[in-house]
Each structure stands twice: as structure tokens, then as C-alpha cells.
Amino acid sequence: MTRAFHLVPHVSGWVLLAVLVLVAGGWVGTAAAAPPAIDGRIMEGEYASHYQARRIGMEVHWTIEGDSIYFGLKVPATGWLAIGWDPSGPIMEGEDIILGYIRGKELFLQDYFANSSVTHASDVSLGGRDDVLESSGSEDPQSTTIEFRRRLDTGDRFDRPITPGPHTVQLAYAPSDDFVTYHGEKRTVVKIDFFAGGAQEAGLFARPRSFDGGRGPFVPWLLTVAVGVVTIAGLTAAYLLWPARGRRRHTD
Numbered sequence: 496m497t498r499a500f501h502l503v504p505h506v507s508g509w510v511l512l513a514v515l516v517l518v519a520g521g522w523v524g525t526a527a528a529a530p531p532a533i534d535g536r537i538m539e540g541e542y543a544s545h546y547q548a549r550r551i552g553m554e555v556h557w558t559i560e561g562d563s564i565y566f567g568l569k570v571p572a573t574g575w576l577a578i579g580w581d582p583s584g585p586i587m588e589g590e591d592i593i594l595g596y597i598r599g600k601e602l603f604l605q606d607y608f609a610n611s612s613v614t615h616a617s618d619v620s621l622g623g624r625d626d627v628l629e630s631s632g633s634e635d636p637q638s639t640t641i642e643f644r645r646r647l648d649t650g651d652r653f654d655r656p657i658t659p660g661p662h663t664v665q666l667a668y669a670p671s672d673d674f675v676t677y678h679g680e681k682r683t684v685v686k687i688d689f690f691a692g693g694a695q696e697a698g699l700f701a702r703p704r705s706f707d708g709g710r711g712p713f714v715p716w717l718l719t720v721a722v723g724v725v726t727i728a729g730l731t732a733a734y735l736l737w738p739a740r741g742r743r744r745h746t747d
């Protein structure tokens with residue numbers, strides 16, 4: 496009886512000490528979440544951040560862990576899907592692209608570089624490296640999911656490093672299992688700060704932004720079109736009238 500009385504405070508003292516040590520060491524409450532599993536399935540809460548491009552229905556999930564970024568991409572189609580970031584020229588030119596599709600049960604995924612405003616070539620074909628470190632995907636009749644990991648900064652000259660601050664990110668997909676079919680309207684541009692987790696629609700570069708919701712540039716765009724139409728009509732009228740006079744003089 497006496498021994499038990501002494502034992503209880505003795506044990507709880509050690510437990511208290513252990514808890515204090517763990518708190519001081521930063522263990523309690525900061526247990527690091529496991530990095531996403533690259534298994535072709537995106538589970539609720541698996542990634543630290545996500546963005547959904549509502550107009551085209553594409554989801555982007557990402558987690559930064561150590562020197563790597565994990566991406567989970569999902570589209571409501573069965574064909575290729577892609578994410579690209581940091582173009583340096585018009586439309587897509589100069590951006591880093593990861594593009595993939597699933598055929599049968601096999602995932603085809605490659606590291607690309609946009610070598611012109613509307614074309615891309617694999618980093619390997621350009622003399623660089625394929626920097627996808629792990630990847631997996633799945634497909635059902637309505638959707639395609641692809642997950643992969645790469646280093647934030649690969650050091651390859653055909654890759655763009657992922658750094659803190661906003662990046663111009665391009666998302667696209669198409670219903671064909673290949674690396675070349677044009678995406679049509681299934682593409683969008685968004686600003687993402689991968690470190691801070693924020694994302695914002697950026698609007699398309701290649702067409703009047705007012706078609707994507709803004710109102711400002713519509714009037715200048717309309718004026719440009721109107722001036723173009725008047726100029727073309729004027730030149731056509733001049734062309735049709737001048738030869739007629741010329742022919743009259745010739746027959747006189």
C-alpha cells in the first residue's frame with residue numbers, strides 16, 4: 496500500500512518529463528504528414544494544396560516535401576493531360592511541361608520543353624534529362640489521374656525551377672492517348688505560388704481576356720476589329736473600281 500502510493504507520483508513524473516522533452520523538441524502537434532503516395536489515386540487531404548480549374552474541370556494537387564514537389568493531376572477525360580509552368584515567350588514557348596496519358600494499364604509520362612509557342616519536344620530529345628522521379632496513374636471511363644514527383648530544381652536546362660512566389664502555370668488536356676493532339680478549348684492559365692499554396696486564374700494570352708470574364712480590354716479589341724474590317728472593305732472597293740476605269744481608257 497505504501498509502495499503503491501510512492502510509485503504513482505514517481506511514474507507520472509517521468510511521463511510529464513517525457514512530454515515536456517517532446518514539446519521542447521517540437522514533436523508534439525507538428526508530426527509531419529506523410530508525403531503523398533504515388534499510387535495513381537488522389538485521396539481527400541492527401542496533398543497540402545490544390546486548385547480546381549472550373550472552366551475545364553481539371554484538378555491540380557501538390558505538396559512540397561524536402562527538395563521535391565509531388566503533383567496529382569485529374570481531368571474529366573481519357574486522353575493526355577499536362578501541366579506546364581513559366582513560359583518565357585508567347586503562348587507556351589520556353590515552359591517546362593510534364594505530359595502523360597494512360598493506355599490500357601500503362602502510364603506514358605514524359606518531361607517536355609516547349610521549344611516554340613505551340614510545340615514541345617522531350618527534354619531527352621533536346622539533350623536534357625527526363626526528371627520525373629516517380630509516377631503512377633489510373634483511368635476510369637470518365638477520368639484520368641496522374642501523380643508524379645520531381646525535384647524542385649532539377650538543374651536541367653530544359654526545366655524551370657519551382658521557387659517561392661507566383662508562377663505562370665498552364666493546364667491542358669485532350670481526349671487522345673498521345674503526346675501531340677491539339678487541346679482545343681481544354682486549356683487554361685493560372686498563377687500559382689506553390690510554396691504559399693495560393694492560386695489565381697490568369698486569363699488567356701491568345702485571345703481577348705474579356706471572353707474569360709474581364710470587361711476592360713473588350714472595347715479596344717472591338718475597335719481594332721472594326722478598323723480592320725473598314726480597311727479591308729475600303730481596299731476591296733478601291734481594287735474593284737480602279738481596274739474598271741483603266742479598262743474604259745484602254746478601249747477609248
Ligand code: HEM
Pocket residue numbers: 577578579580586587592594613614665666667674675676677678679680682683684698699700701702
Ligand atoms: C499537344 C500539342 C499541343 C498543341 C498542338 C498546342 C497548340 C496550341 C495552340 C495552337 C495554341 C493557341 C490557340 C489556343 O489558345 O488554343 C495553344 C495555346 C495554349 N496551350 Fe497548347 N498546344 C499543345 C500542348 C499544350 C500543352 C502540353 C499545354 C499545357 C502544358 C498547353 C497549354 C496551352 C495553353 C494554356 C494555351 C493558352 C495560352 C494563352 O492563351 O495564354 N498546350 N496551344
